[in-house]
Amino acid sequence: MYVDVLVPGIWWHPLTYSTPQIVETGCRVVVPMGPRGGKRVGFVLAVKEKLDEKPSYEIKEVTEVLDQVPPLNEELWSLSEWISRQYLCSQSEALRLMCPPQVTKGCNVDHQDLSRQKPSRGTYQERCFYEASDEKRYARYVDIIEEAGYGLVFFPEETVARSFWDILPCHIKKKGLLWPSGGGKKGFDAWLKTRRGEVSVIVGSAGLLFAPLAPIDFILIEEEASSSYNFARYPYISLRHIAAKRAQTWGATLIFGGRMPSSRVYLLKKPQLEEKPKGQIHFVNIRKASCLELPGVTRGIPISSTLLTSSLDAVNSGKIALWILDRKGYVGEISCEECGWMMTCPECGSLCRLTRDIVVCPICGKRYEMPTVCPSCMSNFIMGRRPGIEALYRIARSLVDPAIPVHTWYKEESGKKRRTMVLNDLKDGGIIVGSRLSVTFCDDCFVGVVGWVDADAEARRPLYDARFTAFSMIWESRCRGKDPDSRNVIVQSRTPYRGWQRGLRRGWHLFWDEELAERRELGFPPFELLVEITGPLKITDDILPSLDKSGFAVYKPIADEGRLWVKTKDLKNMREALKPFFHISRSKVGFPKIRIWRD
């Protein structure tokens, strides 16, 4: 007897082993692997009596059969295959993503027969609910959960999921589960409990995407356009895409909710905004605003009088003012004013930034002294450009009364302990200077003003979705959290109230209509998929002609860099063309990495 086994690895095909025992498809087995025969846990993909042809390799024997019945039900098993096709990855990688680590490591899972959990082809349907007020949305969600049976409820952030869980009525909580975010033993217990059929409604963040719930009557995705639904690690799956697939297989109702829709949902469903946010939005031209002088910086950051006075107003009435600048450190670039030399990392060649008098490479993390003399022209006109949060903090400190507390907030310094400290210090009002992350403070305290210090910076990033990112962040800051109706949002820009910014006042339908027209023209998502292939040059240089031959238009954004872009809808042929590069025999050369943007 032979079995095709999905062994953890990045090649796309299964490996064949022999076994004297009887095994079923979907069960886990332990197999020897590699030159030293290390033990791996794999899933059986297929069982066959004899081989089609003589293999060119030695066939090893299965060491141990771990399951009598498959640990995943039919829906999740075929979902892993679907994911491998949709995201051009191996099925074993999809399975690793889907299962708790205990399962892929080979821990015991109770031998339940899940074969009766057949996805019923009910009537799949979609519903949308876009509403600026968090309160109104959540109230609607509670109603939906009340009347529905089994379902998953997604929130983009763990803390928001928890606060929604807290407002749920007791009888729902009793049959429901707040999905633990950390994984570990707690996560495994939640997985087993769900699998045993002891819960019907699960609330949580992205981690519950593969909860073994069966059947599924509804799936609710709050703030469906949120970027936290795009996984940050390989394979780069989109939660919304996969959740929609799950809803379709179960014939469930899929509910999209949020403050604004994603490009794909807007294109397909043309949803309407129930009610515009009531808070005020102002646009300020920073070409005309004056800058403060900062030590070692050529061009400072302008703080308009509009932002300053309304911030002080907010602080004086005990509220918080948020000044948001999505740039870390003191300055983002170090350059010579005399000859134009820019400081790059001697190790990896990327542009360095200055943080607390120390030069840091943002890519490899190496640290250097700030140079005093330009190595190119020997002048001493070394200055910083593109000031960041630290510089903004100094500006804020110098502009407002020393009695007013000012704090910074960004990813590297955003611990739970520090957050309570900051909140406590700001309970009578104050200023937070930080990255986009600071918007979460709207949940915990009264934010009277949100100032987008350099609104153009985000929209300028060389990515097709940069304008959407900029727009959605500012839109979120208008609606999120406590008392958004009395909040002012101030957008500082060099091109105020033009282009993408106009939708901020008149509604996101205006933004999407213009943005989608342009993306359609250029063939960007959601009209086409954007496939990125990265790897060492010797691999991508092989792939390029091969894709070319299959009729794909391949772009190479940067010459002499192992990065390729393809705009296509045809993943099937793409997969065929890339297949040879994902055969196990290519191990020595290495494997490329694939990332797909869908909207």
Place this chain on the structure above:
DNA sequence: CCACCAGAGCTC
């Protein structure tokens, strides 16, 4: 991807 091994660096 990931078990395995080798060699580096450290402590006793």
Place this chain on the structure above:
DNA sequence: AGCTCTGGTGGC
């Protein structure tokens, strides 16, 4: 000598 850590290796 014995320990942990880090990095290279290559696969049914």
